[in-house]
Amino acid sequence: MQFEYTDEQTDLEIMLGGFRHINAFGTIGKGDADKLLKLIETAGVPPRTTVYINSSGGDAEEGIKLGCVICACQLDTSIGTYVLEPKSDDDPIVARTLYSGKCLSAATLMFAGGRLRHFPDGASFGVHRFAYKNPVPNDVEKSQVLSAGIAKYLDQMGISLGFLSLSAGTASNKLLELSEDELREHRMITGGATEVVWGTEMRAQMLYVRGKRDSIFGQHKVILAHAKGVGFMFFAVIEAQGRQDELCNFGVVELVLNGENKRIDISRRCSREPNDMDVVLMVNLKEGEAREVAYSNSFGVQIRASKEAEVFLGVSAMDTEGGRDSLRSLYENMKTSS
Template sequence: MRLKTAFLSADDGLLMRGAFFGLLAAAGVFLFVDLREMSLASAELPGHDPMTTDAPVLPPALTDGVPQSSPVEPESSPEVLRQPMRFELLPGGTLKAEGSIDLGAADRFAEEIAARGEYVKSVSLNSPGGSVNDALAMSTLIREKALNTRVATKALCASSCPLVFAGGVAREAEEDAILGVHQVFNAGQEQPSPEQAMSGAQSTTARIARHLDEMGIGNGLWINALETPPDRLYYLTPEEMVEFKLTTAPVATAEQAD
């Protein structure tokens, strides 16, 4: 029986907590193995940083067979999504955050929020992810300012982006919004030793799990992320978003629109 199935089916609170933290410890080992494989595969590339995954903007889904594509094609091009995150104030107090979560994105986001004062009410995300530290900082600020978060139709929120999304007081994914998770870890400036890599993976895993718990997100979201390699995405269904408490508003459907 897989760890996820055992964890989700447990009824005893103590057993659930023990299983979850056992999974966190095991996750560090799995991430270390992934890191070693990436390092060996890229050993002949000068200057390559094995902690940085040059994965596609929209990786294939994790399946038992041939990887599948995303549920729908994102509206924005890969070139737009790869650009460093930029911010645009839209009508109605919505701040659009689009592009990769590069190092320093959280500082620029904080400056935008400070400059806009009380006008900003919600943050609309369209991002393939990026820096975990910046994503966590943005998410924390969003919750501190009691802002809402949204992923629009055919917008993308993947990798570390759902961490930002989780910060919203109210969280809405519109119909055909693309949300996906996978293993994430911080990129280092230098190639880490095996011990540093494992320690960093476990530390990052624990920080993310603690943050999601503080934001009120169900454990199932992060468990699916831990089971998905960095070059794949676990695409979330609208039902799973509700189940994991990632969304707080019903996802619109074509039938409801009619």
């Protein structure tokens, strides 16, 4: 497989960010994961760069390794070939064209490593049973190990094991092409944001319920917590994407519940601190506010320059469906009033 990295072409593209991509094309062979990692390290490819895949497949084990490199480097995946158009000296932004491509067989395993996974119009996505060529008796055991490895890998990437069943049910000499709806059903594609993942944890004297989501705006977390002697608290961990100053200094900070139907102004009582690539926001909640959060259909936090500003930074309200029981249990067990 071949890899080509393209970075920003103009000063405006550098200022705006996001004008980077990797084209990955050809047959997947041994050593390709090392080649991709070397390119990423040498070129300084930043997180959230999209890898455009155009491949009919190849070595399945190497496909998993490529997906693991993509995952570890926090890259996104898409299908096709992204090409720069001819540029004139006064172009502030250089035109780019996405040409349709295919992601087949082992290339689908590479694709699965994307932090966000996109399925553009005209793309082709096909699967079949993975098998060794010219099998010998020992390859039966190797195939079983490979299948177990693929299942574990897909689960780690948040993809339904029903996807593996589709592959296993298609003969290795045939190809099952999957639609966008089928890929979305099995969580192989995410679009611009992943589903919210909820979890409950306890640390020291603090019990909390956390929602986590990846999107084109970064990886964000919202947390409803209760600590002994402190009470209820709200935390947000916001991937800053170079906007630490705005996130820490914009004057308006509001919790938003049920989409944006309910707002709680916390501008004067929240703390905001940079933490590596993130900004961590924290505020103590009144018991009634904690109840509103716990019983909401979604919640997040918006940070704006003024009340009139239409554009916000922060975390769009996260759907609480997957964490509803945990959020409500936390509130009901920790509230002080009857």
